[in-house]
Amino acid sequence: MLQLRQKEGLKLATSALYDLPTSINLNYFYNYGSMLGGCLAIQLITGFLLATHFVPHILFSFDSISHITRDLKMGWLMRLIHANGASMFFACIYMHVGRGLYFSSYRNYKTWATGVVLFVLSILTAFMGYVLVWGQMSYWAATVITNLLSVIPIIGKTLVEWLWGGFAIGLPTLTRFYALHFIAPFVLTVLVLIHLILLHEKLTPGPSGLANYDDMVWFHPYFSLSDGTTVLMMLFIFMAFVTFFPFTFLDPENFLEANTMMTPEHILPEWYFLPFYAILRSIPNKLLGVVMLLLSLLVLLILPFLNMKRCRSFSPFHKILFWFFLSNFLFLGWIGMMPVEDPFIVMGLISTVFYFFLITVKNV
Template identity: 55%
Template sequence: SAFSSVAHICRDVNYGWLVRSIHTNGASIFFICIYLHIGRGLYYGSYMFKETWNIGVILLFLVMATAFVGYVLPWGQMSFWGATVITNLLSAIPYLGDTLVQWIWGGFSVDKATLTRFFAFHFILPFMIAGASIVHLLFLHETGSNNPTGLNSDPDKIPFHPYYSYKDLLGLLLMLLLLIIISLLTPNLLGDPENFTPANPLITPPHIQPEWYFLFAYAILRSIPNKLGGVMALLASILILMI
C-alpha cells in the first residue's frame, strides 16, 4: 500500500529517510520563496508587467495543485481526509458539482483510483511548471525587470559576475542551510501527527487542516458558512493577484 511504501522508503532504502525529509521540507522552503517572490513583486509594482504577472499567477495555481496532490500520496489520515474535503468542494458548483466530484474521485469516495491519478498528476504537473516558468522568464526578458527605486536600471548596470552571482549564492546557501537544519533536526516539525495513522474512511480526524502554506486559503474557506461562498472566497484569495 501507499502508506507502507513510505515506511519502506524511510526504513529500508539507503538514505530514503533523508530523501523524504528533504522532499517534504523542501516543499515548505519552496513556498517560503514563492510567497517572498510574490510579496516583493507586489511591493515593487511588478504587476505592471501584465503577461509576466498573469503567468506567475497561473504558476502559483500549478504549484498549489502539485503540493495538494502530493500531500495525498502518503495515504495517512490527514492525506485521505484532506483529499476528501478539498475535492468535495467542487460539489458546490451548480448542476455539474456532484458528477464532477465523482469523476475526479473515480468512484463514490476517495479510493485507490483517486490515489493513482493523483500520483500521475504529481509527476506531470512539475513539467508543466517548468514549461510555464520558461514562458514567465521569456515575457520578463521582453520588458526587463524593475528595481526598488522605480527608476530606469540602465545607468546602474554592473557585471552579473561576481556581484550578482555571489549575492544570489548567499541567499541560496542560507535557504539550503535552513532546509538542512529542519530536515536533519526536526523533520516532522511542519507535518501533521494524524498522517502517522493509515487512512481510515470510518474515522474522521478531530481537526482537518492543511500544511502551513495553505492555511490562509483554508481559513478563508472555513470562515464563510456557505459552501459555494467559501469556495469563491478561497479562489478570490489567490485570483485577487490578477486584478
Template identity: 40%
Template sequence: MGSMLFLILGAQILTGVMLTMNYTADEQLAVVSVDYIMRDANYGWIIRSLHMGGASMFFALIYMHIARGVYFGAYLKNTHVWYSGLTLYLLSMGVGFLGYVLPWGVMSYWGLTVITNMMTVIPGGARALDWFQGGFVISTVTLKRVFVLHFLLPFVILGLSLAHVLLLHVNGSSNPLGLDETNFSVPFHPYYSIKDLAGFALLLAGLVGMTFTFASLTADPLQWQPINKMKTPAVIKPEWYFLYAYAILRSIPHKAGGVFTMFAAIAGIAVFPMISSNENFQSMKACPPARLMFVIWVANFMFLTVIGAQEPTGGWVLAGQFGTILHLSALVMIPMIKADWEFYLFMTAQLDEEESVVNDVKRFLGPRLLSN
C-alpha cells in the first residue's frame, strides 16, 4: 500500500503541474479555464480525469493502509512511523479539500464556506478567517490562496513521505503475525520489488480504467453548475473520502462540539500507541474479539460515508449520532481489547504451567511419601 501511495502521489504531482499551465485562479475565469482544459487543451481531459481519479484512488489506498496498520498493530512497532503517517493523512485531507475548491462549482464554493467558518469556534478565529479570505467574504483573493496552498503542500507531503520511509527502516515494518521477524528477514530485491511492480501494474490498470470509463464517477453534478451566492444548495457535501467526517460534524447540533468531535474522530488513531501496552502479539490474528471490533469499526466507517451523502434530516441525524459514538468507542476499545485478551492468554498459560509443575511434583514425590 505504501509503495502504491508513492506512485499515486507522483502521478498527482505530475498531472497537477500540467493542469496549472492552463488554470486561472480567478472567480470569473476559473470555470472558463476548467472548460478550456476539458474541451480545447491537447489531452487536457485525460490529464484532469487522471488527477480526479488519482485523488479518489489515493484516499482509498490511504484508508486501506491505515486499516492494515491497525489490524497488524503497526503502531506498536514504531510510534514515530505511526505519528508521521497520521500527519501525512491530515495534510492529504487538506490538499484534497483545497483541490475540490479549485473548479469553483457550487459545491466548491459552499464547501469552502462551511469548512472555513469552522475557524470561528476557536478564540480569534473570526480574525483568522478574515485574514485567510483576504476580506470579509470569499473572493478571488481567497481562490488564489487556495490555489497556492494546493500547489505547494504536495511537495511538503512528498518530503514528509520520505521521512516516513526513513523512520520505517529504523525498526522495520510489522508483519501479519505481529512477531519479531529480525532473524527471518529477506532481501528487498527481488522479493518485495517484484511484489511492488505487480501492485503498480494493477494500480495503473485501475486508474486508467477509471479515467477512460468512469471519469466523473465520484463527481457531484452540482459541481458543474455556476456559483449562485444567493442560493444555498439543499445538501452540501464534500467528496466521498470526507463524507464520514462530514457525517460526524453534522451529527452534533452544537457548532464547536461538532468541530471538536470531527477532528477527534479523524485524529483518533493517535491514541492507539498511548493506550496500548508492550504486547507480545502485535497483530489481531491472535485476538478474535479485537478482530470482531475491527470489522464493526470498518463497517461503521462505510455506514458514516453513506450518511454523509444524505440530507441531514429525520433518522439520518440519529443514525449519524449512533455512528459517531460507535466510531469513537471503537478507537478506544480496539487496543484495550487486544491488551486484555493477551493478558488473559498469558495468565491462563502461566496458571496451566504452574499447575503442570505441581502435578509433576506430586507424581514424583507421591510414591516416596507413601514408602516413608
C-alpha cells in the first residue's frame, strides 16, 4: 500500500514537472514564474539563517543586524542577499504580472486570482520584514502605514492599538511582525503550489491567446532547460548586483537606529511600494486614499470579467494601451519619491486617474 502511494505521488510530481503537455509557442516571457520560485527559495534560505541570529527586541534588533553583518562569517553576504532579494523578487513579480496583462493571461481566473493573493501577501510580508530592521525609516514607515487601519469605522482605532500592542509602536509590534514575517513565506510556498496546480489544470495558451491541443511538447527537456537557463542568468545578475552595488536600493536613513523623537524629513517606503504609495497620498481624504490604495490592487481581480474576448494578443490598440499603462505606472513610482507638495500632488492625482482608466479600458 505504501509503495502504491509512493508511486502515485511520484506520478503526480512527474506529471506536473516532467511529462507535462505544454503549448509549443511559449516564449521566454513565460519564465518569470520559475525566476520567482528561485527568488522565493533564496529568501527562505537566507531568512532562516538570519533568523537564527536576529533578536526581535527594540533594544537589540538594530544591533543584532550590525552583529550579523560585521561579526558573523559571511553574515554580511546573507544580509545583503536577503535585503536585495526582496527587490529582485518584486522586480520579477512586476514583470510576471506585466506579461499577464500584455498577453491577457488573466482569462484563467483561478490561476490569476491566486496570483493576486500571492502578490498582496508578498507585499505584506516584505513590509513586515522592512520593519524588523528597526532603522529610522523602518520605524516611521511602519507608523504611517499601520495608522491607515484607523480609517476603518468603529473598530479602526482599536485594531491599530491591537496591532501595536499598545498606544505606540514598540516591542509587542516588533515581536508580532517577526512571528508573522517568519510564518508568511511558508504560507506563500503553499499558495505557490496551489497556483501551480491550478495553472496546470488547463493548457497555457501562450502569446497567441489560443490553446492548441494538437501542437504540444513535453515540459522536459524543452521548457525545463529554458526555465533553468533564465533562472541561472537571473542568479548571475543578482549576485553581481549584490557584490558590486549592494546598497543601491537600501535607504540611508535605515542605517540609523530608530529614534521615536525625530521624524525623517521625507518618509519613503521601499521602491517596489512607491506606485501604490503615490496613489495613497495623492488623495487628500485619508479614508478615500486608503480605499483607492486597496482598489488599485483589487482591480486586478476584475480584469477577467472585463475582457470577454477570446484573444487580444494581436490587437495593436491593446498593446499601445499597455505601454501607456506601464509608463504611467513608472511615473507613479517617480511621484512616490517626490515631496508631498505641489505640483507633485496634482500630478499624482492625474496619474492615479490614468492608472484606473488605462487598466480597465485596456482590457474591455
